[in-house]
Amino acid sequence: MENEILLGVAGLPVLHSKSPLMFEAIFKTLKLKGSYIRLCAKNAEEIARIFRELKFNGMNITAPFKEKIFHHINFPSNDAKALGSVNTVIADNEALRGENTDIFGVTEPLLLRLKSLKGKNCLVLGAGGAGIAAAYGLRQNGADVIILNKFQEEGQGAAKKTDSRFANLYMLSSLIKDADVVINTIPYEAGSLDISNIKKGAIFFDATYKKSHYRNLAEGLQFSFIGGEEWLIHQGIHACRHFLNFCPERQLLENALNQQKENPSIISLVGFMASGKSSTGVALAQRLNFDFVDTDAIIENKMNMTIREIFEKFGEEKFREIESSVLLELSDRKNLVLSCGGGIILREENRKFLKEKTIPFWLYTSMEETLKRVNDDSRPLLKNISSSEELNVMFERRKNLYASLYGTLIVSTEDPTKTAELIYEEIRLSL
Incomplete structure (x- = not known):
């Protein structure tokens, strides 16, 4: 791999x-x-x-x-x-x-609808990275571009960089009357703008694809709407x-x-040993008001043995069988934060479950940080590892398996509450 x-x-x-x-x-x-x-x-x-x-x-x-x-x-x-x-x-x-490549994200959807952008009156709302790329791409295609922005210095800088003109955002209601194309790069969270004066037949291209304030206005105001998915x-x-x-x-x-499916209600934490999955999971569950489950803790309670004892008595293969059965038993749970053992991704059926039935977060620490944190004898697989090179080999074998969940990687800090807060904010803002 x-x-x-x-x-x-x-x-x-x-x-x-x-x-x-x-x-x-x-x-x-x-x-x-x-x-x-x-x-x-x-x-x-x-x-x-x-x-x-x-x-x-x-x-x-x-x-x-x-x-x-x-x-x-x-x-x-x-x-x-x-x-x-x-x-x-x-x-x-x-x-x-x-x-x-944002340049093509803007211009190609427009050129599918218009034979040319040359001479078109275009407004770009917002002067961040996306707005600058939009203005640049439009100017490269011969459009007349005005960048509208709340902050003058930022807007003027973007206009100079892209050979465009600048106007304050409060000028939108008057300038939009003559615009053939309006590109909105202002985040959804910033609120909606008044576009009621938009010209009939104009194109409104909203860069955001999470949600849009403007999609449902298209029919009533008689303009063409392009969603951020096309960008x-x-x-x-x-x-x-x-x-x-x-x-x-x-x-x-x-x-x-x-083909995007409904979001699962189980949040899973995966990652290499000593990445803080359990402590972060407890803090995250409290923040979300979810239940918390640790697969290793369930196995220890079920077997009335420590993980190390299970490995020593039954071997890793038996442990992995128990681990898979525990995971399957959790499939119907709702509002759950699930902390997973570091090797849970070694079995294909576990990876399938975590990818399809949970929202996976990969807690990551550098190998240097991992070595600092690994300081106890409770980890059975460390028994046969004698050097940092061998530990790194183990991680490299697992790296692609963690990645195969198509989840979200977060660098795990020493303070699990900070890591939990990062995950909480991702969930709050994105779902």
């Missing part, structure tokens, strides 16, 4: 991302062994570190890190340089290469080209996004 492809998306929040659905479909189509996970990152430095430690092949970058990650890129493309923003990072030996698909096609040298069909990705 060493040669499996590892891709992902980094952001804060990131649990809402539908990119894993698209790339799972791509892997299946290409018959490739690979995984695509979410990385709940605290900062751009952490993204670059995790990228290298886990040997990612590529990673998409979403808010709020598109501009911040730029400073960690060794080889940015010309478009990325012009924008000072990267949404696609590719491994290049030990270096990082950066691209910006996601088209930038994803070009990201895939950089990651895998393959351009998937648009229909493949549309079908993948339409």
Whole structure:
């Protein structure tokens, strides 16, 4: 499993991302062994570190890190340089290469509807990384662009960078009367804007795909609405080209996004030994007002033996059988935080359960941090490990199995309440 492809998306929040659905479909189509996970990152430095430690092949970058990650890129493309923003990072030996495919996420859906963007009056709402990419792509196609932003300095900087004009956001109601295209990059959480003066027949393109304030207004106000899923698909096609040298069909990705299922009500915590799963799980369950279950604790109670004693008396294979049966017994539970033993992912049926029946979070610590934390004799598999190199080999064998759950990776801190709070916020904001 060493040669499996590892891709992902980094952001804060990131649990809402539908990119894993698209790339799972791509892997299946290409018959490739690979995984695509979410990385709940605290900062751009952490993204670059995790990228290298886990040997990612590529990673998409979403808010709020598109501009911040730029400073960690060794080889940015010309478009990325012009924008000072990267949404696609590719491994290049030990270096990082950066691209910006958001440009295509904006322009290609519009060009499917309009023969040309040349001379079109376009408004871009918001001056963050997505807004800058939108304005840049529109200008590259000959459109007349005004960036509207609440904060003047930020908006003027974005306008200068993209050869666009700037106006304050309060001018929207008057400027929107003449706009052929409106691109909204302002997050849903910021609230809705008054677009009642929008021109009949205009196109309103909302970058957010979690929810939209504007989708249901289209029929009444007689404008065409484009949802953020199309932006996601088209930038994803070009990201895939950089990651895998393959351009998937648009229909493949549309079908993948339409297959999203209802979110399970079990939150599972997986990860290598000493990653803080149990202590984080207790804190998270309290925060969510969920029940808490630890698979190792259930097994010890069931067998009236410690995990080490079970290994010594019955062996690992028997322990894994018991572990699988315990997991299956939990399938009907609701509102549950489930802390899993580090090796639970070794069995395929367990991975299937965790991927399909739970929302998995992978608690990750570096090998250096793991070695600091492993200081007791309660872990049976450490009995036969005599060096940090052997421990690292064990982790490398399991890394792709953790990733195969298509879950969300969170770097586990020494304070489990902080890790639990990060997970809680992901759940609160994304589900």
